Amino acid sequence: MGELANCSRCGTVFVKTARDICPSCYKEEEQAFQVVYRFLRKRENREATMNEIIKATGVEEALIIKFVKTGRLRTSEFPKLAYPCERCGVAIVRGRFCASCIEQLKNDLKHHESHKQSDSAANKPEAVYYSFDYE
Structure with a gap:
């Protein structure tokens, strides 16, 4: 059974x-x-860019991007239907990030992990030995 939620677009409560x-x-x-699909199905519009589609159809960019990300528009x-990378804004056709941002994120993670490991090794407490005098 569904749960009550607010619509992410209009805020209305629905199941x-x-x-x-x-x-x-x-x-x-x-x-x-x-x-949008009727516009793009026409042969002369198949190579339309995002801005051309928005101007011709009046549909907002976020909605067209949602159609592309969910696979409804392939x-x-x-071929010219691209949307911006979430990090740098370069036009991409799949995923959330462009190839250079993905590579940079991977490098940042590797650097962070190596830095974290070296910090944990450097901050490792020294062994402490106790001696007891039994007299």
Whole structure:
């Protein structure tokens, strides 16, 4: 059974099942998807960029990006349909980060792990020995 939740778009209380938006917002998203998809299906629009799609359809960029990220609009079918990397803003066609940001994040993690290991080895307490006098 679903639980009560607030719609992430409009804030209305609804019974949450598989989606995080209410049924009316879902219908609006579906209508927006149909507008974008009909626009892109035309041969002359298949190579449209994100800005051209927004200008022609009036659908907001965040919603088009959501369609791409969820796989509803495939970049293999629409080659110029790209969205910005969440870190640096470079245009990408899949994932959240571009290749250079992923590489930099990996290097930062490696550096952090090696620094963490060297700190833990340096801060290791010295062994303390006690002697007792039994007289």
